[in-house]
Amino acid sequence: xxxxxxxxxxxxxxxxxxxxxxxxxxxxxxxxxxxxxxxxxxxxxxxxxxxxxxxxxxxxxxxxxxxxxxxxxxxxxxxxxxxxxxxxxxxxxxxxxxxxxxxxxxxxxxxxxxxxxxxxxxxxxxxxxxxxxxxxxxxxxxxxxxxxxxxxxxxxxxxxxxxxxxxxxxxxxxxxxxxxxxxxxxxxxxxxxxxxxxxxxxxxxxxxxxxxxxxxxxxxxxxxxxxxxxxxxxxxxxxxxxxxxxxxxxxxxxxxxxxxxxxxxxxxxxxxxxxxxxxxxxxxxxxxxxxxxxxxxxxxxxxxxxxxxxxxxxxxxxxxxxxxxxxxxxxxxxxxxxxxxxxxxxxxxxxxxxxxxxxxxxxxxxxxxxxxxxxxxxxxxxxxxxxxxxxxxxxxxxxxxxxxxxx
Amino acid sequence: xxxxxxxxxxxxxxxxxxxxxxxxxxxxxxxxxxxxxxxxxxxxxxxxxxxxxxxxxxxxxxxxxxxxxxxxxxxxxxxxxxxxxxxxxxxxxxxxxxxxxxxxxxxxxxxxxxxxxxxxxxxxxxxxxxxxxxxxxxxxxxxxxxxxxxxxxxxxxxxxxxxxxxxxxxxxxxxxxxxxxxxxxxxxxxxxxxxxxxxxxxxxxxxxxxxxxxxxxxxxxxxxxxxxxxxxxxxxxxxxxxxxxxxxxxxxxxxxx
Ligand SMILES: Nc1ncnc2c1ncn2[C@@H]1O[C@H](COP(=O)(O)OP(=O)(O)OP(=O)(O)O)[C@@H](O)[C@H]1O
Ligand SMILES: [Mg+2]
Numbered sequence: 001x002x003x004x005x006x007x008x009x010x011x012x013x014x015x016x017x018x019x020x021x022x023x024x025x026x027x028x029x030x031x032x033x034x035x036x037x038x039x040x041x042x043x044x045x046x047x048x049x050x051x052x053x054x055x056x057x058x059x060x061x062x063x064x065x066x067x068x069x070x071x072x073x074x075x076x077x078x079x080x081x082x083x084x085x086x087x088x089x090x091x092x093x094x095x096x097x098x099x100x101x102x103x104x105x106x107x108x109x110x111x112x113x114x115x116x117x118x119x120x121x122x123x124x125x126x127x128x129x130x131x132x133x134x135x136x137x138x139x140x141x142x143x144x145x146x147x148x149x150x151x152x153x154x155x156x157x158x159x160x161x162x163x164x165x166x167x168x169x170x171x172x173x174x175x176x177x178x179x180x181x182x183x184x185x186x187x188x189x190x191x192x193x194x195x196x197x198x199x200x201x202x203x204x205x206x207x208x209x210x211x212x213x214x215x216x217x218x219x220x221x222x223x224x225x226x227x228x229x230x231x232x233x234x235x236x237x238x239x240x241x242x243x244x245x246x247x248x249x250x251x252x253x254x255x256x257x258x259x260x261x262x263x264x265x266x267x268x269x270x271x272x273x274x275x276x277x278x279x280x281x282x283x284x285x286x287x288x289x290x291x292x293x294x295x296x297x298x299x300x301x302x303x304x305x306x307x308x309x310x311x312x313x314x315x316x317x318x319x320x321x322x323x324x325x326x327x328x329x330x331x332x333x334x335x336x337x338x339x340x341x342x343x344x345x346x347x348x349x350x351x352x353x354x355x356x357x358x359x360x361x362x363x364x365x366x367x368x369x370x371x372x373x374x375x376x377x378x379x380x381x382x383x384x385x386x387x388x389x390x391x392x393x394x395x396x397x398x399x400x401x402x403x404x405x406x407x
Numbered sequence: 408x409x410x411x412x413x414x415x416x417x418x419x420x421x422x423x424x425x426x427x428x429x430x431x432x433x434x435x436x437x438x439x440x441x442x443x444x445x446x447x448x449x450x451x452x453x454x455x456x457x458x459x460x461x462x463x464x465x466x467x468x469x470x471x472x473x474x475x476x477x478x479x480x481x482x483x484x485x486x487x488x489x490x491x492x493x494x495x496x497x498x499x500x501x502x503x504x505x506x507x508x509x510x511x512x513x514x515x516x517x518x519x520x521x522x523x524x525x526x527x528x529x530x531x532x533x534x535x536x537x538x539x540x541x542x543x544x545x546x547x548x549x550x551x552x553x554x555x556x557x558x559x560x561x562x563x564x565x566x567x568x569x570x571x572x573x574x575x576x577x578x579x580x581x582x583x584x585x586x587x588x589x590x591x592x593x594x595x596x597x598x599x600x601x602x603x604x605x606x607x608x609x610x611x612x613x614x615x616x617x618x619x620x621x622x623x624x625x626x627x628x629x630x631x632x633x634x635x636x637x638x639x640x641x642x643x644x645x646x647x648x649x650x651x652x653x654x655x656x657x658x659x660x661x662x663x664x
Binding site: 386390392393394395396397398400 | 519
């Protein structure tokens with residue numbers, strides 16, 4: 001991207017920022033306004049990342065930088081939203097629907113309250129007791145790149161999920177992010193998840209486009225806190241429309257004996273970039289990160305994960321698998337940092353890819369940074385290709401050409 | 408007796424070069440035929456053409472299988488109709504387990520025949536029975552298809568697949584090459600166990616030894632893209648003694664005469 005393009009992109013979002021600033025000034029508490037202004041200043045200073053940026057070497061975001069997005073439409077086509085939700089429904093779950101980044105009670109089904117669990121929309125919390133969000137929103141913790149800064153400056157709504165009182169929540173919470181409406185628009189939903197001491201929660205997030213949706217750019221941030229001996233199972237499924245752009249930043253901090261189990265599935269979207277940053281902050285903390293990306297056409301999906309072992313006796317496993325077909329491109333970047341003093345760390349990471357066509361590409365970079373002794377770390381990455389002889393072998397056994405390429 | 412396979416004047420090119428130069432061959436149900444011939448004479452090419460491998464151009468002739476035009480079918484349709492090739496060089500497919508692969512193959516064939524697909528439990532029961540026939544260790548099934556298999560294991564795996572899929576026309580391309588004597592016996596036993604009045608087998612081989620165990624009904628010599636001589640069991644013994652030179656010589660003079 002040239003300098004001229006970068007500044008053009010900034011002007012596109014500048015208008016959105018000016019409007020946003022106008023709307024919230026005097027209505028939101030001053031600390032929040034300050035946080036938004038700081039985040040915007042950071043974004044304005046950095047601009048969108050370019051390929052020269054090491055972290056963005058494999059992913060070109062010019063398509064996002066060069067689009068003039070509107071704020072998303074607020075009139076909703078209830079039928080289309082309903083159909084989109086039905087297409088990803090998880091039986092037995094609590095359904096929480098965000099339409100274009102806003103909580104939509106009419107499409108949601110919260111069921112009977114579950115003891116120990118609170119589900120609130122961020123806008124409701126901001127209206128009633130914004131102070132309780134100060135820790136999350138005023139900290140720079142999530143403002144780690146241009147996109148999360150943009151989210152911090154522009155976010156409208158989202159959810160806060162809290163579990164407390166040493167309970168295991170039985171029904172999974174299914175958050176469905178639906179995008180709908182014509183044209184190009186951007187949304188910046190934000191989730192705050194707090195799993196208190198000894199609690200357990202399963203959170204499933206689906207990202208889906210309603211029929212006829214234009215070019216939706218979803219820029220989501222999830223802030224996850226897992227307290228002592230708590231467990232969160234967090235599934236994220238990107239099934240956005242083929243025109244969609246999706247950038248996600250998930251930060252999870254895991255306390256003593258806590259566990260974070262993440263499953264990240266990417267099937268949809270034209271351009272997808274997911275950052276997952278997990279810190280294991282105290283002894284006994286663990287995480288398991290699993291991922292699957294199955295891409296076709298001209299899709300581009302980039303999975304960036306970082307696991308930071310900040311304390312001794314923590315363990316992590318990571319397994320991401322990818323299948324790329326057509327002219328698609330899959331990127332896996334997995335970084336494991338073992339901080340000084342994080343003795344007895346155990347970390348395993350693996351990334352396996354299957355390339356189904358000559359024009360599809362995979363870029364896999366596992367990276368270990370170890371600053372402690374007495375650790376057990378293992379990583380590996382494979383890229384396999386199905387060639388003509390293999391396809392013929394499968395077909396000669398009765399497995400059809402298409403299945404042969406996909407099995 | 409029903410004719411299962413009828414090849415007439417089959418000519419085929421690869422990379423612009425004529426390799427099959429007019430093959431004629433008829434195989435009846437219940438029969439076992441052996442095809443012998445020098446390296447590079449076109450035996451694997453014939454097997455490839457019969458199973459629909461890409462890269463060959465068929466310039467003349469016809470192949471009828473159960474009275475149908477075999478060459479008009481895709482490789483998977485031929486397999487589902489009961490044609491099976493045990494490969495000279497079975498390929499490795501990392502990432503797909505042998506079990507998963509074989510169940511997918513069997514179910515594709517069963518579906519084609521209008522039979523119910525087998526679930527993992529029923530499939531396992533079937534597999535256990537067949538494993539005994541070829542003396543394959545169960546853990547080979549859990550590994551990716553042929554990946555890291557020894558040469559002999561790969562060949563036995565081909566026979567194992569044949570036993571599970573129960574094809575009607577079995578083509579074996581040098582399944583006996585590279586096997587030790589015990590493995591050769593196992594393969595021969597597998598072949599004999601599958602002989603039946605409805606089924607036909609065509610064995611491509613360089614060695615008379617296999618034919619001692621598997622008593623073929625007919626023996627053919629393929630040289631320079633043609634079947635230049637056919638006979639019974641005795642022909643194989645003669646070849647073992649005298650080599651191919653005398654036949655190639657005779658074929659050449661025959662061809663120019
Ligand atoms: N795809 C191809 N492109 C070019 N040449 C080919 C191709 N396939 C086969 N040939 C050639 O055709 C000839 C016959 O090959 P084929 O593999 O059928 O021989 P074969 O009788 O099976 O020999 P062997 O006993 O060594 O297995 C060889 O000269 C081979 O190089
Ligand atoms: Mg051969």
